[in-house]
Amino acid sequence: xxxxxxxxxxxxxxxxxxxxxxxxxxxxxxxxxxxxxxxxxxxxxxxxxxxxxxxxxxxxxxxxxxxxxxxxxxxxxxxxxxxxxxxxxxxxxxxxxxxxxxxxxxxxxxxxxxxxxxxxxxxxxxxxxxxxxxxxxxxxxxxxxxxx
Amino acid sequence: xxxxxxxxxxxxxxxxxxxxxxxxxxxxxxxxxxxxxxxxxxxxxxxxxxxxxxxxxxxxxxxxxxxxxxxxxxxxxxxxxxxxxxx
Numbered sequence: 001x002x003x004x005x006x007x008x009x010x011x012x013x014x015x016x017x018x019x020x021x022x023x024x025x026x027x028x029x030x031x032x033x034x035x036x037x038x039x040x041x042x043x044x045x046x047x048x049x050x051x052x053x054x055x056x057x058x059x060x061x062x063x064x065x066x067x068x069x070x071x072x073x074x075x076x077x078x079x080x081x082x083x084x085x086x087x088x089x090x091x092x093x094x095x096x097x098x099x100x101x102x103x104x105x106x107x108x109x110x111x112x113x114x115x116x117x118x119x120x121x122x123x124x125x126x127x128x129x130x131x132x133x134x135x136x137x138x139x140x141x142x143x144x145x146x147x148x
Numbered sequence: 149x150x151x152x153x154x155x156x157x158x159x160x161x162x163x164x165x166x167x168x169x170x171x172x173x174x175x176x177x178x179x180x181x182x183x184x185x186x187x188x189x190x191x192x193x194x195x196x197x198x199x200x201x202x203x204x205x206x207x208x209x210x211x212x213x214x215x216x217x218x219x220x221x222x223x224x225x226x227x228x229x230x231x232x233x234x235x
Contacts, residue, residue, distance in 0.1 A: 014184035050210040052199040
């Protein structure tokens with residue numbers, strides 16, 4: 001799913017509208033729902049909307065986050081394609097820790113890794129409302145794309 | 149088409165500042181917008197228009213705006229949803 005979103009994010013259009021704000025949209029993608037045996041032509045009648053999403057850069061202490069209107073990250077724990085359109089890169093910390101392979105095997109055990117996972121999840125929960133965490137290097141890259 | 153969207157852009161860009169959650173956002177007309185990739189200024193102006201209207205346009209309305217950017221006709225289409233546009 002993440003790979004697919006990364007691949008399709010290149011089709012989206014976008015613009016930076018302020019120092020720490022972007023808008024991303026795609027008015028060309030086919031969003032028509034598919035129904036089996038659609039005798040009533042519900043696929044055509046179904047209302048579909050074209051959305052423009054806003055992505056904001058939020059800074060908290062020394063951490064940076066990208067927050068998108070679509071709230072995909074808040075629902076699924078992986079960044080949306082609107083954020084990927086801006087970052088054009090996927091970093092490990094952009095995916096919620098619950099999706100990491102080591103989470104299922106080491107979370108809650110007595111190992112050092114287990115303790116670190118618990119600590120990381122606690123930090124993640126504290127920052128959950130801010131959006132997708134990004135590193136300082138990636139932040140610099142999107143803020144100054146010509147020099148990134 | 150260009151004149152139509154530029155007038156929208158002027159009115160919308162002023163209102164847009166309030167729609168962002170971060171109060172520290174500032175608009176610098178000398179620097180922004182910065183268009184990403186293949187995005188054109190017409191695409192951007194249409195997107196700003198859609199955003200200004202809180203994403204209320206359907207796929208058909210957007211397609212109509214892209215293919216026939218006539219403000220009167222679009223208004224008629226929105227105000228008369230049961231007319232020929234939706235048949």
